[in-house]
Amino acid sequence: MGESKPRRRGEQLERAILEAAWEELNEVGYAGVTIEAVAARAGTSKPVIYRRWANRAELVLAAWGRQSPMRPDFKDTGTLRGDLMALFGAIAHRADRMMGSMIAGVMGETFRHPEMAALLQERLKSPPMVQVIQKIIDRAVARGELAPVTVSPRAGRVPLDLIRNESMLCRTPVPDSTIAELVDEVYLPLLRGLQPNN
Amino acid sequence: MGESKPRRRGEQLERAILEAAWEELNEVGYAGVTIEAVAARAGTSKPVIYRRWANRAELVLAAWGRQSPMRPDFKDTGTLRGDLMALFGAIAHRADRMMGSMIAGVMGETFRHPEMAALLQERLKSPPMVQVIQKIIDRAVARGELAPVTVSPRAGRVPLDLIRNESMLCRTPVPDSTIAELVDEVYLPLLRGLQPNN
DNA sequence: TCACATAAGAAACGCAACGTACTTTAAAGG
DNA sequence: CCTTTAAAGTACGTTGCGTTTCTTATGTGA
Missing domain, CATH: 1.10.10.60 (Homeodomain-like)
Known part of the structure; x- marks a missing residue:
């Protein structure tokens, strides 16, 4: 040979x-x-x-x-809503159909291989997300769109969690309309509700 | 024989x-x-x-x-927070570790059997949830805890989505502390932010 | 009451992938 | 250069799939 x-x-x-x-x-x-x-x-x-x-x-x-981790670009769109749409969109873009299949698959095996649960969880906690959101909020505060707000780790994880949920269920790329719903009907109200003067 | x-x-x-x-x-x-x-x-x-x-x-x-579908009991706990805790708890109780495994497993097979995706999605949409939440809100409004608010279908699905997400990731029964976080740091602020006077 | 259609039960098949063992052979390193 | 390491390749037993074939119990209706 x-x-x-x-x-x-x-x-x-x-x-x-x-x-x-x-x-x-x-x-x-x-x-x-x-x-x-x-x-x-x-x-x-x-x-x-x-x-x-x-x-x-x-x-x-x-x-x-x-695979390279998400590096959310911090480009300022000029409005809080625009920044959030960009952030949610970036998350959704990464969490495409394959991601859902993978997470689901690994999760499905945690019954047989319980040690995988920890690995998977760690992978999904995605620590930098809170800082990104806090940065977006701080910019909105600077613009006067929002009273000063600090997001808890839990509240900071909500976008990621909701989009992951959506992309896992739908199997298709998350449509823009859904992203808009999540921003307009969930996360913007949430941020407003977190303002101190409530 | x-x-x-x-x-x-x-x-x-x-x-x-x-x-x-x-x-x-x-x-x-x-x-x-x-x-x-x-x-x-x-x-x-x-x-x-x-x-x-x-x-x-x-x-x-x-x-x-x-399996019998969840029948969320409407018992009035006297406060909005109490009602939400009860609701989230009821959802979490149903969405135990097995649920996560099952959803994950079925989802993992939607690559091979795409027709399952639709079945699964339908199963997860859980239509009655919005009404339950609206009822809880209406009671809070009647108590004077909240200005009148109507939740969109999307906002109404948030509790279910967040808890499902949590229970799928954690593999263990969702602890009360997490439920409290979801209520106090996410859903209550969200409802406050949905009030018209914002 | 009996004959017949239906579907349950049982056994075995070929297939695919698992995870492992063993051999051979190329590369790395002292 | 010679030894050690580990990659490549082959083959194996096992498990579960999804199917086929056959026998036999059951309910129906003539």
Whole structure:
């Protein structure tokens, strides 16, 4: 066999596997991902994968972890509503159909592999979100749109939670109309209600 | 063989299967449910199940459908906050860990069986919720706790969505402290923010 | 009352993927 | 250069799927 493909190792191989896993995930969803297909796509074999991750859920979480985290751009749209629409839109854009499938899939396996629950939860807590929202609020306060407000961690997580919920249920990209509803009928009222003079 | 167990048919058999499926679901979670185990528990065989439901997701949804829907008791606790705590608590009580596993599992299969997405969504829309919340609000208005407010369908779904989200992520029964957070830091402010004089 | 249509029960199948074990072979490192 | 490491490849037993085939109990209606 003259064909001797250079044999990859360590970091390089691992990256190839995780990329293959991510692509599979996007094509067939969590339930459709098989270790064998990932191995084939990465041009490697099952044992190589099993040496690194104990099961599908771990592999998928690792593949997810390699994807660059959301970097919400702070560009000022000039209004509180505009900023919120942009933020919600950015979240929704990331939380597309595949995301829902993945979260659902991993979650579905936490009965068999309870240790995954913690990993998944940690991944979903998304700490930077509160700061982003606080920044948006501070700008609105500076504009005079809002009385000074501080959001609790819980209130800060609401946008992410609501959009994740929506995108998991709907399976399709969250439509703009839904984003507008969430902003106009939920989050803007919530922020107004948090103002001290109530 | 003197042992001739009476052979069940139709409705009776179907009920036995769905009950067995529900019990399996509660014991091992969606990912752990196997048609074979359900058949064994119901004292029947696989073909009998496959003759009725095309796959695990359909069977599980059917089993879920037999469970009595939530009947939120309207008992007046005397305060808006008390009523909301009771409502959120009732939702959380139903949306226990198994619920999360089931929703996640069915959702995870919507890649393979897209037709399930619609069924699941319909099941989750939970129409009566808005009326319940509106009733709670009206009582608060009558008490003078709140200026008159009407909640949009979207705002009315928020409690259910947030608690479902929470219970899916946490895997454990939603603790009272979380329910209090959702009421005090999210939903009460939201209702205040919806008042017209803002 | 009996014959027939229906559907339950049971066993086995081929398939796919799991997760593991074992061998061979290429690369890395002292 | 020689040893160690681990990747590639193969094969295995297991499980559950969804299906097929067959037998047999049950309810219906002639």
